[in-house]
Amino acid sequence: MKYKVLISTILAGALSLSAFSIQDMPNVNKRVSPDIAPGTIYSYNDSVQQASKAVVNISTQKKIKNQMTNNPMFNDPFFQQFFGDLYSQIPKDRIERALGSGVIISPDGYIVTNNHVIDGADKITVTLPGSTQEYSATLVGADPDGDIAVIRINKKDLPFIKFANSSDLRMGDLVFAIGNPFGVGETVTQGIISALNKNGMGINNYENFIQTDASINPGNSGGALIDSRGALVGINTAIISRTGGNQGIGFAIPSNMVKTTATELIKNGKIERGYLGVGIQDITNDLRGTYNDKQGAVVISIEKDSPAKKSGLMVWDLITEVNGQKIDNAAELKNLIGSLSPNQKITIKYIRNKQEHTATIILGERKNSSKKEVTVPKDNAQGQLSGLKVETLTPQIRQRYKIPNDINGVMVTSVAENSPAEDAGFMQGDIISQIEDISIKNTADFTKALDKYKGKLKRILVYGNNGIKTIVTK
Template sequence: MRLTPAHKTLIALSCAAAFGGFAATAMRDALESPALASPGAATQAPAIAALPAAVGTTPLPSLAPMLARVTPAVVSVHTKQRVRVSPFAGDPFFRRMFPELSQERINESLGSGVIVDAARGLVLTNHHVIEGADEVSVTLSDGRTLKAEFVGSDPDTDIAVMRVQAPNLSAITFADTTELRVGDFVVAVGNPFGIGQTVTSGIVSAVGRSGLRGLGYQNFIQTDASINPGNSGGALVNLEGALVGINTASFNPRGSMAGNIGLGFAIPVKLARDVMGQLVATGEVRRGTLGLETQDVDARIAQGMGLSETRGAVVTRVFAGSAAAQAGVRVGDVILAANGERIDDRNALRNFEGLQAVGSRVTLDVLRDGKALQLGTGLREQPRTLAGTELDPRLDGATIAELPASLRQSGAGGVLVEAVARGSRAARNGLQKGDVIVAASAGSFDDLPGFRASFTPAPAQLVLRVVRSGRQGDLLMQ
């Protein structure tokens, strides 16, 4: 978007007059729930001296006309969660002996959301805003409070979709974020700290930002607009009032309550829109996978392969029948880019895969034996669960699943034992529901495809390394 002198003047004025802060939570591992509401407390914004309407005969530019269109589409999200509180919280034995002493408590919290489809009443917000909630309602800018119906959510991208029913809803339009550039002006709207709808402004500090700990699959827009608790799920818009992103997080080494330091992050609207489409259609998100395992390029590997930079993902295993196998990827190939996106390490490749839908076409830039190649393929669906008997008879009766997002985002790897049938062979071998398998006879692995690959060929002796209740041990499967 080309900026006129009027736009530049507008931003200078809006930055000077902006009140409060908007936007999301701190890094999710620092703040796991939005700011708590203060029941019964109504906060009134302080009065601010108005700027003159003109300087001489020249009218001053203003964001007000654009915001008049945008703010009716931004809502406050209220959640309630019922929890049982025991006076013996630290003692499991007494909790079980005296369950009648537990009392129900209702936790309330606040966030923000954006109406993106007025006809169907669809509202976009963050997964962590509504996670675990028993009741969710939204308050419109005109004061109406509506009960919200949960449509679906995706923890890995932190996107959730709700539905409300009411006449005269206002929806926001989607921007084309492919043209978004560092330095473009953006405006954020949300409900920080529960004080009411607030607008702040800034610029795009970076695009395609990733590598932030604890935030799942990442392709963030970074902005210096103020990000504060309670604005998770709020709108980041351009100067035309079109939705650029969904605000999701801020970063401050001292925690979110220490204040804004100009490091805010928003989910690009294209990603949010793609995820929403799958959630509305099926209630879940299906992801594509290349079907391979990789490791980081270190200095030794870079030197041995003649790489000028210590970066990339070295292929260590290609699964039979996978998209990577169909493309001709081989063990020892170094993946340097995917669809033109730079791949610095194995996490960058996993992040890229996790943001692609099933069937997406992918072009890989590969270095093989010192020669640059381009390999193309279509991604296939990433399985979520496997029956143990599909892998090995010694696992009969067990259901193996991908780790939940909360564990993966904390840095854990491996697979989850989702269920174990009573009296089954897996049960007799000592497997229990909730076990996390982190290694097998063939070695360690990160995910379900890696676990499956460890059974090719089938090991003569099968030993599983299991984490159970924080303790690690080995199980011999017979």
């Protein structure tokens, strides 16, 4: 009987294999050249030429002070007389110059560029395409978190660019990058959209980049990324390179994000972003079963007196929706909250203990970089806590290692080499802040949590040198 079962199983496997087939594309029987007629070439000149008229060169000057000469001692006439020639050789303040690009977005002189192009500049000068005349520009407003700034020159009837809807972009779409690389003058390069919605690059606080292989080099920052119609799809921002030159991995801020930010900067001179007050991370494979295989952003910390705290959100809650919009990862939540206004009422859905809940929250105002949604690295570590030694954070330890008062927990004082704790990802100097639903303030809390969850998978919140991480272990 055993053999019959085995044979029938093998036959079933063979039958299933015979039903499988590879799908082939039809054979190529015709090739068409873009040169349909003699004397005709395939060109995007019309689209590129029109868009190029709206891409300007930006030069900046910044005075860099010599910290040595700022010392009052150096301004003492006796000191200057005593040291004579030596004093005259001390470097004084210097002027730092930089080049970048910008895009005219209205006929009355508004220009959008990257914040890092004009950041800290004492003087901003704009040169229009095909002209050597320089125009002094004034700063209208800047958004350092999104790396967007708007400047303005006093000139009317300027050529300007029209915006494409960046939500319509697809991988493989043809694009052109226009800018002023290395200060050589206006340059156009061609490529495709390599990827969309890229985040976690560590370039900006709010990231939703278009990735392209169109050549982007130093000086291209703030320039235009356009489609084959000549419409703006993005503002060129950064590259990944080992040499400093283009290696086919460039990033641009999508036109929809640029449009929203630029409009707000022109209207109010600043960006006011919604503030939820949570630290978040992507859901990991270890945590997925805890949340019924749902997607979302895992809450790993909550700021004191924040909107999240007042709403009753807790560490380990998985936020899955905001105002009916599904959240797939931490970056999506961060960008969405950042796009909303302070005092705006939102409805979120979250999962706690495998049950779905709903909360209504009034967003606060994100006033500085210390109050922001934080996306932390993924950590899929597994392992036991054997080999780990911890001690309570004392005032002396806090002072010695400059640990902020709002971080509580126990400090990892040693991790045995080749131990399960080391395999799990613990490091000396880590601070264990929470284990599942238990906040850790001392070694007694730590022992209590280990006893409660002994032999069970548990989520451990850890502050380390590289930020916050979650370690899941038994």
